[in-house]
Amino acid sequence: MEKLFERHDAYLSHVPMGFVRDIMHKIDWNDRLIAIRGAKGVGKSTLMQQYIKKNFESDDRHVLYCSADTNYFSANTLVETADRFVKLGGKYLFIDEVHKYSGWSREVKEIFDLYKNLHIVLSGSSLIQINDGQADLSRRIVQYDMPGLSFREFLKIDIGLEIEPITLPDLLAKPNRYCSYINEKCQPLEHFWRYLKFGYYPFYFENKENYYLKLENSVNYTVDVELTRYRNLDVGNSRKVKALLWAISSMVPYEVDIAKLSRTTGVSRATTLKYLKDLEEANLIRRLFTDIYSISDLQKPDKIYIDNTNLLYMLSPRVPEVGTVRETFFTQQIASSSHLTEYSGFKRGDFRIDKDIVIEVGGKEKNFNQIKGEADAYIAADDIDAAIGRKIPLWAFGFLY
DSSP, X not given: OHHHHHHHHHHHHHOOOSOXXXXXXXXXXXXXXXXXXXXXXXXXXXXXXXXXXXXXXXXXXXXXXXXXXSTHHHHSOHHHHHHHHHHTTOOEEEEETGGGSTTHHHHHHHHHHHOTTOEEEEEEETTOOSBOSSOBOTTTOEEEEOOOOOHHHHHHHHHOOOOOOOOHHHHHHSHHHHHHHHHHHOOHHHHHHHHHHHOSSGGGGTOSTTHHHHHHHHHHHIIIIXXXXXXXXXXXXXXXXXXXXXXXXXXXXXXXXXXXXXXXXXXXXXXXXXXXHHHHHTTSEEEEOSOGGGOOTTOXXXXXXESSHHHHHHHOSSOXXXXXXXXXXXXXXXXXXXXXXXXXXXXXXXXXXXXXXXXXXXXXXXXXXXXXXXXXXXXXXXXXXXXXXXXXXXXXXXXXX
């Protein structure tokens, strides 16, 4: 146990405190069992360490942060560790990378049931399932999904801009007022292109020169290790899944041709649809449907996007088509701020948000012809710095979370 506390101290001594993600204030840390899920690289470990550093003294042994991805857990179980910790007076146990511990859910359930005064915080891959067949934690656990940085959060780190997020209804109701407020603080368009290429994953600020290399390694790990382990992907097919990602990054959003994707990857239509579902759960792509409530498990999506613009730039064999970049940014920011996003159909604008709001995404010359007659319709326009009626700057949707 002393070894774990030594590592705990080492982790916390190096955690940066200059920027703290807003999700920290959305989590109810009083719950007894919390899981923070997210793609590799979005900052889950940093968040947990920052919370401890903000709320506990450096020599407080009532709290312990440990990573399941260490040699310690090759010789010690989670249950044994929790038992020793509680007997020493431990009350708050943070287990990082819990998905890398085989049978974690069964042991966490046992710990939860045995030690009624112990608070447990877990972090893990976006692919872990709370009910994985070993133990159903769904009635015990409170789960939070952690996205990468919003444009607003990127600006806070990059230039120190302190701006509170805005809700979508407030942005749509008074876009000019909000955009004018932002323009008084900075020139968003000056920084927007940099966010689109480099701003989604916080590790950009650790080593800017090797950002895409690290991002590529993250994608390879997700496909080669996590999908094979958690979605039963045959190791021999990992190259086909990467080929599928490459093909999607080369597509324009209105071309969803499953037969073509199947030929590209050399697998059946049904297998291609399964891979698409797996890739979305791994936070590598985003599927859109015209009616999310009526889709079947392996239904063909109406649109497919790479999950975020940084991944798009890294994966694409050439400079991505500007319309794809715009729509990828928009869908990611909207979905990550907890809004239902559906494909609206070619004749009704690009997207339908929360069933009622229709939004068309385009350049500064985009007009309202395609959404004429829609009661609650707007344009998210690139390359403009101020709102003009219901035409709102695209970058403004990056302030929703």
